Amino acid sequence: MHNDKFISKSEIGIFIFALALPFIFDFSPYIQGLLIFVVLWVVLGTSWNLLAGYTGQVSFGHAAFFGIGAYAAGVPFFLFKVSPWWGLLFGGITAVILGYLLGIVVFRLRGPYFALGTLAAAEILRIAFGQEEWLTNGHNGILYMTTWVSKYPYYFIILAIAAGTILTVKVVMRRREGYYFLSIREDEDAASAIGINASKYKNISMGLSSFWAGMAGAFYFIYMGFIDPETVFALHNISIISILVGIIGGVGTIWGPAIGAIIMVLLQETFRSAFFGFAPQWVSGMHAFVFGLLVIFVILYLPGGVVGDWDLIRKKLHLKRKSEMKK
Amino acid sequence: MEMFLQSLISGLLVGGLYAIIGLGMSLIMGVLKIINLAHGQLMMVAMYVSWSAWNYLGIDPYLSVVLSVPFTFYLAKFLSKYLLNPLIEKDSILPENQVLMTVGIGMVLVELARFLFTSDYRSVQTSYTGQAWDLGGVSISIPLLIAFIVSLLLTAGLFYLLMKTDLGRSIRATAQDRLAASLMGVSAEKITVLTYGIGSALIAAAGTFFLPIFYLYPDVGPEFTAKAFVITILGGLGSTVGAITGGIVLALAETFGATYLSSGYRDAYGLIIFLLVLVFLPGGLKSLTKV
Numbered sequence: 001m002h003n004d005k006f007i008s009k010s011e012i013g014i015f016i017f018a019l020a021l022p023f024i025f026d027f028s029p030y031i032q033g034l035l036i037f038v039v040l041w042v043v044l045g046t047s048w049n050l051l052a053g054y055t056g057q058v059s060f061g062h063a064a065f066f067g068i069g070a071y072a073a074g075v076p077f078f079l080f081k082v083s084p085w086w087g088l089l090f091g092g093i094t095a096v097i098l099g100y101l102l103g104i105v106v107f108r109l110r111g112p113y114f115a116l117g118t119l120a121a122a123e124i125l126r127i128a129f130g131q132e133e134w135l136t137n138g139h140n141g142i143l144y145m146t147t148w149v150s151k152y153p154y155y156f157i158i159l160a161i162a163a164g165t166i167l168t169v170k171v172v173m174r175r176r177e178g179y180y181f182l183s184i185r186e187d188e189d190a191a192s193a194i195g196i197n198a199s200k201y202k203n204i205s206m207g208l209s210s211f212w213a214g215m216a217g218a219f220y221f222i223y224m225g226f227i228d229p230e231t232v233f234a235l236h237n238i239s240i241i242s243i244l245v246g247i248i249g250g251v252g253t254i255w256g257p258a259i260g261a262i263i264m265v266l267l268q269e270t271f272r273s274a275f276f277g278f279a280p281q282w283v284s285g286m287h288a289f290v291f292g293l294l295v296i297f298v299i300l301y302l303p304g305g306v307v308g309d310w311d312l313i314r315k316k317l318h319l320k321r322k323s324e325m326k327k
Numbered sequence: 328m329e330m331f332l333q334s335l336i337s338g339l340l341v342g343g344l345y346a347i348i349g350l351g352m353s354l355i356m357g358v359l360k361i362i363n364l365a366h367g368q369l370m371m372v373a374m375y376v377s378w379s380a381w382n383y384l385g386i387d388p389y390l391s392v393v394l395s396v397p398f399t400f401y402l403a404k405f406l407s408k409y410l411l412n413p414l415i416e417k418d419s420i421l422p423e424n425q426v427l428m429t430v431g432i433g434m435v436l437v438e439l440a441r442f443l444f445t446s447d448y449r450s451v452q453t454s455y456t457g458q459a460w461d462l463g464g465v466s467i468s469i470p471l472l473i474a475f476i477v478s479l480l481l482t483a484g485l486f487y488l489l490m491k492t493d494l495g496r497s498i499r500a501t502a503q504d505r506l507a508a509s510l511m512g513v514s515a516e517k518i519t520v521l522t523y524g525i526g527s528a529l530i531a532a533a534g535t536f537f538l539p540i541f542y543l544y545p546d547v548g549p550e551f552t553a554k555a556f557v558i559t560i561l562g563g564l565g566s567t568v569g570a571i572t573g574g575i576v577l578a579l580a581e582t583f584g585a586t587y588l589s590s591g592y593r594d595a596y597g598l599i600i601f602l603l604v605l606v607f608l609p610g611g612l613k614s615l616t617k618v
Contacts, residue, residue, distance in 0.1 A: 052421065053420065053421070056421070058421055058423045058426075105602060105606055108605075108606055109605055109606075111422065111423065112361065112362045112423065112426060113560075113605055115362065115423060115426065116362060116556055116560070116601075116605070117602060117605055119553075120553075120557075120598040120601050120602050121602065123553065123594075123595070123598050124595050124598050124599060124602075127591070127592060127594055127595040127598075128592075128595065130591070131589065131591040131592060185420075235549065236434075236549065240430055240434075243427065243430070244427075244430070244431075247427055251420050251421055252420045285441065285442050286438070286442060288434065288437075288438045288441075289434075289435060289438035289439060289442060291434070292431050292432075292434035292435035292438055293431075293435060295427075295430070295431035295434065296410060296428065296431040296432065296435065299414065299424055299427060299428050299431060300410065300413060300414070300417075300428075303414075303417050303418065303419035303420075303424060304419065304420065308420070
């Protein structure tokens with residue numbers, strides 16, 4: 001499956017391009033913010049994809065890890081004025097611990113029940129973090145003056161986290177563990193029957209996935225300077241969008257979630273800004289609507305996502321061009 | 328004591344409403360084998376239909392059931408025929424494709440509602456809004472009582488439909504074994520579409536009767552979707568009686584939890600029960616009674 005080189009030239013090219021991007025163009029802060037959000041969604045989509053796309057455990061509660069990571073940076077700051085930057089150390093680890101604890105419950109469930117179980121767990125956390133005000137300041141959230149005014153340092157940090165996430169997926173999917181993940185996805189009973197410790201490898205997958213989601217959460221607090229339970233544990237805006245980013249790009253592919261993240265942010269921003277002011281204002285209300293339509297379209301016609309069904313797309317475009325030429 | 332009685336009575340009344348939400352979900356889950364994550368969103372659609380009928384045409388919300396139910400029924404039939412059914416044969420990496428499709432459908436419905444009606448909170452003001460019976464310190468909300476009675480009637484109707492009619496037999500057969508049912512001459516595809524329609528019609532009726540009780544806004548759906556799947560799992564899949572007991576247990580847990588423990592955790596109790604049931608009692612309450 002992985003006869004090709006571990007990291008291809010074009011991948012190095014993409015990374016260098018992403019690194020150089022702020023030096024080539026003079027972006028407005030608005031565009032800089034968008035770039036950061038794209039990369040943040042690359043992290044969330046890719047980490048979700050490791051657990052769902054490769055291991056077959058379709059989680060509807062990815063926000064649990066993102067949120068706990070954000071609060072791992074936020075709570076020490078709120079209680080003891082510890083710098084949120086420690087979150088980059090604690091965020092991932094806290095998320096892994098949460099993942100392990102959740103796994104005890106949710107890995108007993110399969111398929112749709114797993115999906116619902118993870119959804120319920122994330123929702124319980126959202127409610128609990130809103131209620132325990134002594135710990136989290138409840139719905140008022142935690143506020144912190146961000147370290148830098150410029151957005152570029154944050155861009156490089158999240159880029160490093162994204163590179164770490166993608167590298168993790170690449171490394172683990174080349175190793176024995178990766179093949180175990182795939183076998184669990186294809187048929188858990190058969191995998192157990194040939195001696196794969198399914199629950200152990202599901203936990204490993206969950207651990208890696210939750211680590212990077214937690215890092216993303218910690219980064220979110222450091223970058224935004226404000227978190228509250230409704231934002232970081234959001235069912236729709238975090239858990240569901242993580243899934244949709246993966247679906248649009250292609251589950252079970254390395255670059256699928258990254259492409260999905262770019263499509264999602266670009267599409268939403270184009271509509272939110274009403275085609276950058278060229279379209280009438282009412283268009284800006286349609287951003288989530290159009291994204292939903294895209295999701296429906298992709299599930300119906302490109303079940304492998306844009307990356308997974310790339311050959312299909314190319315063939316369709318190619319055939320079209322041919323038939324146009326005949327005319 | 329009065330507080331206890333009050334919690335008990337409002338718990339039971341709300342439980343009746345929850346039951347009807349759970350019934351639709353249970354039916355769809357039984358036949359389509361999917362979790363319908365657009366369930367509450369379809370209810371939201373029905374509520375907006377009724378609200379529009381009241382706001383623009385001055386039709387009483389209880390009467391507008393004749394508009395909202397057929398509208399949601401045909402909308403749901405359309406959705407399942409053109410968006411959900413084609414996925415059965417599609418080969419994809421994740422078997423949860425249909426569930427994800429309902430997420431997409433739900434999202435589109437919510438955003439469409441937001442676009443058409445804005446995010447403002449809406450409510451219906453009628454002569455009976457906020458009316459209550461006072462029974463020696465315990466008050467019973469009239470709209471809640473009406474909704475409770477209607478949901479009992481709907482449950483009885485559904486029970487009759489499933490048990491005594493040909494259509495019901497076909498639905499039950501498809502739920503038990505899709506392939507065997509189609510070999511016996513049941514058009515599984517048609518039954519699937521129809522079941523999704525009926526399940527959605529049930530929740531549409533529930534939504535319309537909720538209108539005088541709850542506020543209406545585009546994001547009202549997900550909360551009810553969550554309640555629906557909690558009820559379904561709690562009661563046991565594909566069981567009419569289970570959906571009723573599940574609905575009542577959930578409502579009682581919520582009201583008593585809110586009264587005696589902490590009202591902030593109101594929405595969490597159901598989810599905690601849900602996780603416990605999934606892990607320790609996978610068949611739901613149904614498996615205890617063998618009904």
